[in-house]
Amino acid sequence: MAEPLRIALAGLGTVGGGVIRVLDENRELIARRAGRPIEIVAVSARDRSKDRGVDLSRFAWVDDTAALADQDGIDTVVELVGGADGPALTLARRSIAAGRSFVTANKAMIAHHGLELAGAAEAGGVAFKYEAAVAGGIPVIKGLREGAAANQLSRIYGILNGTCNYILTTMEREGRDFAEVLAEAQALGYAEADPSFDIDGVDAAHKLSILSSLAFGSRLAFDGVVITGIRHVIAADIAEAAALGYRIRLVGIAEATEQGLFQRIHPYLVPVDHPLAHVSGSLNAVVAEGNFVGRLLFQGRGAGDGPTASAVVADLIDIARGEYGPAFAMPVAALSEQPAADAGGRVGKAYLRFIVQDRPGVLAEIAAATRDANVSIESLIQRGKRPDGSAIVAIVTHAGPERAVAEALARLSDSPSLTGAPMLMHILEE
Template identity: 60%
Template structure:
């Protein structure tokens, strides 16, 4: 009987037939010959579920059972694996995954929000049920970063993982740099092109990247998934002026997700920051993602590719299905779920590094001296200053970069500068990540 099971088809119940779900069916069909060379078992979609049964998805669903309630896929005798590509951290997606695990079905998901909020509990349930919880598609789309960290880098102590984790933000920042346009204008274009949602908040406010970062942190450091521990800011306040000054100073602005081990604990943050223009990460443009890991023996590894979209995400889902077909079942977050304790988070304000600071000021004598006095009082040392032109009637920019200081100190500087009458706008502040 065991031999029969190992050669019998791996039967898939697909919850969600949107862009990714349809892509999964397409990959399984178009690349069936390639997949069969690597798998001892055929992989077949036997049942599907979606909200709109009549919608034309551009794929032939004949011969596949339709299930009105996606959660009912878990109870079907002709389903071995439930693939969840519905999305969302609660509601139907969570119900589908929980019921599948409880019914002893393997789960493959592309749902980063679900894993960011419930990943540790789901991993524990999956291990108790002796089923897989696989999610390569949830982070960085078609880039096999989870597999690389969990398997290829398993012998290393990871000290840092960071990257460009949201293609929408990367596209917007790239277009702003290349065209000189402002954020709102480029965002509108991205929405028309389908790179940004009608409500872009999850992307541009950093939440999507934070979901992915919290998962990467768990895999990298063997700790519980802690989305609440991620400090999050987005790109809404990045201006074309800041991007131009970054170029002049030898930097580019990127939205990075970054997790690193510090003396005070694990630091997790998503923020717009300046990175050296000569660095590899600075040259990753458009809708591409990149993930960099640093291990104590392997050194630095970087993976670059498409982080979203039908093909790349579906490819990652099918790769997880192929692992299950080979009976390769690993702990979801590299370490057994029962050992995933909540990590100590680095205290707020203790980041040490350089900063970019731009002020819009009244152009009159004494302004620079007043600003310098605030920085002196907070023990913040300047590395460079840019001041050009004079305009008594209009605000003019003053741009500074600092030597290394603490986040708490630069925050105090910004707060005090906002109280100076000659400073006409809140301080524009960006951390500089040297990536060394």
């Protein structure tokens, strides 16, 4: 059998430990599939003394993470440190410059620096791979880059953050409010102590920008993603959605339009008969629409040591086989620069929720604002008094331009009748 592929591994957290276990447990199978053994020879992490449940004594320990790039006898560096900049980016640049192939699960670094790193890898004749950065163990990167390569993709969308999906589906199942479910998710380890990147949609936006580049042959455009998280979804929204035949999911959508690239992370009302409505817990799902292949659905576990480590090792197997290829399905120089598309002209239905003072004239005020903005109301529901004396008004609009809905909300922005900011959620097309 050929010489082993020798690996340096940076980061020994949940996923790093998972990579070691996958390579240990499936060693013979991986070697047969890769055509040669894959061996870790050096590791680095912040705390050398920490018990990680795996035997590290067989590996060389390197205190300076960036120095992994310069270790003798290393073919490929795996980065599982995290962070858009700092040690992870330094290691990536040094590894590629030193002629090492590079594997990462770091979606933030790719979203912000992926083009630079991919270009450097192309110039150096090494691989730059990141299957684990989007949707954990789901092979969506490979599916888009290779399996759907013959297709013109028009739209890609899906559920890209397991923490948010866990929170929303728990609220849906148990009728509890956001803050309570978030606290439980943190206690169970499903959410970070600081969950902002997840619940405010930033994590999903990193992933969406990567998928957009792969799907449409465009340059990475994270700054063009319009982001709304789930922080302000309340139990009443979940209940109203269910009564109307929908479920609420945080959905990322990207489309290549005549006006440019549209990218949005947003809590959507999803029809109950749509596949995304049945993605529950911490699962992820991605839908891609191609002109010859039709609709493709990728679904599975989007996080965790097993799925993410599996994706990292899949990239290593490709490298061991000599399967490199451009990181974004085509050379960096061939990726197009697309402007951000204005969402105002997009046509669709919307859900609007208001918390209002329970007094005469409030409904008339809301109706007047929507009328003056040329928003047509399909249904309107007012619920009785809440414990604080306020009431909830929920509206579903007929299909119309998004700028009209935005104008209606602007007309109500200073209304003394509203006791809180309105909640807008678009309705996903079937």
